Structure formats: C-alpha cells, structure tokens
Amino acid sequence: MWSLFARSILPSHLVRTRRSIATIVSGTRTSRLVRDRLKTEVDQMRTEVPRFRPGLLVLQVGHRDDSNLYISTKLKAAAEIGIEAKHIRLPTTATQDQVLKTIWTINQDPSIHGLIVQLPLQTENCIDTQLVTNAVCPEKDVDGLTCMNAGKLSRGDLDDCFIPCTPNGCMELIRQTGVSVEGKHAVVIGRSKIVGAPMRDLLLWNHATVTSCHSKTPDLALQVSRADVLVVGAGRAEMVRGEWLKEGAVREGGGVGG
Template sequence: MSDAKIIDGKAFAQNVRARVAKQVQDLKDYNNVTPGLAVVLVGEDPASQVYVRNKVKQTEECGMKSLEYRRDPDISEQELLTLVYGLNENPEVNGILVQLPLPDHISEDKVIAAIAPEKDVDGFHVINTGLLATGSEDAMVPCTPLGCLMMLKDFYGGDLTGKRAVVVGRSNIVGKPMGALLLNESCTVTTVHSRTQDIEEECRRADILVAAVGRPEMIKKEWIKPGAAVIDVGINRIEKEDGKTKLVGDVAFDEVKEVCGAITPVPGGVGPMTIACLLANTVTAACRQHKIEEPKVD
C-alpha cells in the first residue's frame, strides 16, 4: 500500500476562490473596476441548471457582477447569436459563458465563434485554442485543463520539466488543451485515444496521467507507473448493486491509489477547480480589457 496523496480539489478550489476574491477587491479599490461574468443558459437541462446556479453563486461570493440570461429551448440560433453579440459590446461584461450543451437546432461551433475572444472565459474560441497551441501567454485557457495543471504544479513543486505525460482522451474541451498546456510546461506528451494500440503500455510510462475519456473506471492499477500523479477528469454515473447510483471517474480509484503518488478523487477532485478557474479567467479578462497588470495564475 503506497502513501498516495489524495488531492483535495475542494480545498484547492477554495484557496483559488479566496485569491480571486482578493484580486476582485483590489480591482475595485485601486482601479474602480468590478469584473462581470455573463452566463447564458438555454433550455432546462437539469445538470446545466445546477452548474449555472453554482457558477452564479460563486461569482457573487467573490465580489464580481453576475449577469444571468435564461432562454427557452426553442430560441432560434440567430436570436442566441444576437444576444452574444450584445454581450460582446456590453462594457459591464468581461467574461461570457454559454452553457453547453445547446439544443440540437443550434450550432455550438457558431455560438462559440460569436463570442469575442477576449471575453471567452471558457477558452473554447478557435483564436484562444490557437494561441494555446502555439504557446502564447495571451491565450484564455480552458478551465478544466487549467485546474488540472495547477494541481499538478502544486504536487511537483511548480516544475514539470521533462516529465512524461499521457493524456487519455482527445476532446477539444479537455484532452487537446491539456496536452498543449503540458507541452508548454516542457513535458514529453502523448495523447492516447480509442484507436491507440496498447493504451495500457503507453499509460504505464507516464509520470503524469490525465484521464478524460468518459469511460467508468477504465484505468486500472496495472496501467499506472508507481509514484505517478493521476488526474481523473471523468464524471460517470453508474448503478450500484442496490439499484442506487454513484459517481465514479475514469480511473479505478480504490486500486490505483495503491500504486500512484497522487490522485484526484471523484467527486471532489477536478470538478470544484473548474468553476474556480472560470472565476480566475474572468479576473484575467477584466484586467486585459482595462489594461491593468493581470495576476499570475499558478
């Protein structure tokens, strides 16, 4: 049995939010600027409603201005784009977040492309993904990968240089930006996916393993290099023997923690960091728009 460090995402996120709240107060006191985050929710998806409620609550707790726009699921694509264009022009709005998924008749790509890149606090706009891929510090970094990176840097004392990193999954939201971030930190990065041959062998070589594939407990103890840092982005609801359900990650937590050096639990690991990083991105966006020196994210 190893002494794997269980990375407490809730406590980590609490520290990030406290730092953001101090930055917001400083912006108000010294620059007369109150960062504003606009959240757009289309339809009544239960999970999205919970996410939006949490985002609004934490935005306000940090002292920022929260603007919420709820629209019926039958809103036309053009009406939604017009709303986004209006938020782009609104000086009170520094960050815009359109909660995904959107109804089938609306193109998510079109809506994301309509958000002004400097207000794209989700980091999904093609300009921001391009800036990230080319190593630019001007990129707005997607919240979940940013949270993963912050926890990894904390575990390794701030320096990931030369670490062998494996990212399981190649989504535009987590896998690809995570790979780019790790590459920018001078890691040697491999992305594995459903077509990779011998995924187990690739994973076993990793000092850092980030799982973002959406398959419950796919990654087993035998896949892990002893002492590796394991970040589990997966959130999967599975049925237990008693008929009730529980949340699990992409990593078989109970067995993997016996060999790894550090691991994030599900729930309570990466999840809380996503919203904390959204708030940090909103502060960064406000500083850039007002040409104020932006706080360092670490």
C-alpha cells in the same frame, strides 16, 4: 479527471508507505486557495479603479438539470470573489440566429467582461455549437473555447489567452503537489476541444513531453505505463486499471472523468 505522479518524482511528504501508496490531493482545498487568490485580485482591481466591477454572464439555452446546477455554482463562486454575475436563459425553442444575436449583444455590452455559453445547448432546433462558442468575442471568452484562444494556447501563448477551466483546474491540482511537470513524460487520454486537447497543450507548454491518446490508440495500457503524469478525460469510469500505472503512483483529484 485525475492525474498521477510516479513516486520517483514526488517530494517525500506526498509519498506514503508501500502499503498505502496513494495520496489524494484535495480539490476542495485547491479550490479555496484559488478563490482566495482571485478575491484578492478583484479587490485590488476595485481599489485601483473604484467604480469598476467585473461582470460575468452565463448564457444558457434550455433548462437541463446538470447545467442549472453548474450555473448556480458558477454564479455563487463569482459573487463570493466580487464579480457581478448574471444568467440569461433562452428557451429550448431558441433558433441559432437568436442565440447568435444574443451573443453579439453581450459582446457589445461594456458592463460584461466575461461570457460563458453553458454547454451542451438544449434545443429543439439545429444549432451549430462550434459556431455559437466561436461567436463570443475572444476578449470575453473566459472559457477559452474560441478558435482564437485555443490557437494561442496551442502555440504556447499562455499569458495571452483564456484557458478552459477543466484542464486549468487539473494543472492547478498538479501544481499543488509541488511537482514540476517540466521534463516529465505526460500522457493525456482524450482529445476533446474542452478537456483533452487543451490539457495536452498546457502540459506541453509547461515543458512536459506529451503523448496524446484517444479511442484509436492501440495498447493504451502500454502508453499509460510510460506516464510520469497521467490525465484521463475519456468520460468512462475506471477505464484505466491500477496495474497499468508505474509503481508507487500518487493519485490526485478523482471525479467525473476518472
């Protein structure tokens, strides 16, 4: 997952010489800034309402190694900022009904304010993932995957919805560059519900003009060459070639999706 900014729109401190045209924006530093900000917000909440403790629950079906790692990272990060985080794991034999009933129970639990359904679900049964993610009550849907939150985001109600974390993180990285996306031409590769589509909506409602690309887009190189801001969420490493980019681009982030 990475974003690019043409030299022409960058502040001078982010632009290097012609030989060294890329500046990497540190995801670690950005993550630290976000965690510090959230910790301050949680502390403030708890000062205002002394017995209040925000509660997060991560629901997992199965025991995939990658999910286990993501969950332990989430629990650790939550604890660090003062959120009480719990983890429920259902076995791979869990049925759709059992998963839905668990979600309905958590929806009713006043001590849980945020519910994450860890995807993908690892199950021996046929489970409709969309039905499951949509069963989370929108007020607790901190991953922003319910139709209600996705719909609000697509209509630009950014202050009244939860935003999926990966595109939200990308926007935060873009903000850290000090460059406003307003009036820029942004290109997003990928249109999944979790990454590409919410990224497109976020850029649009932050006033970029957005082109959304997917596997049927002809001449991807041409679209990329027009981008002031490029976000790639296609799941194929090195799909975008350096020569497609506007000259002097700065690359920030770098990781799985890139």
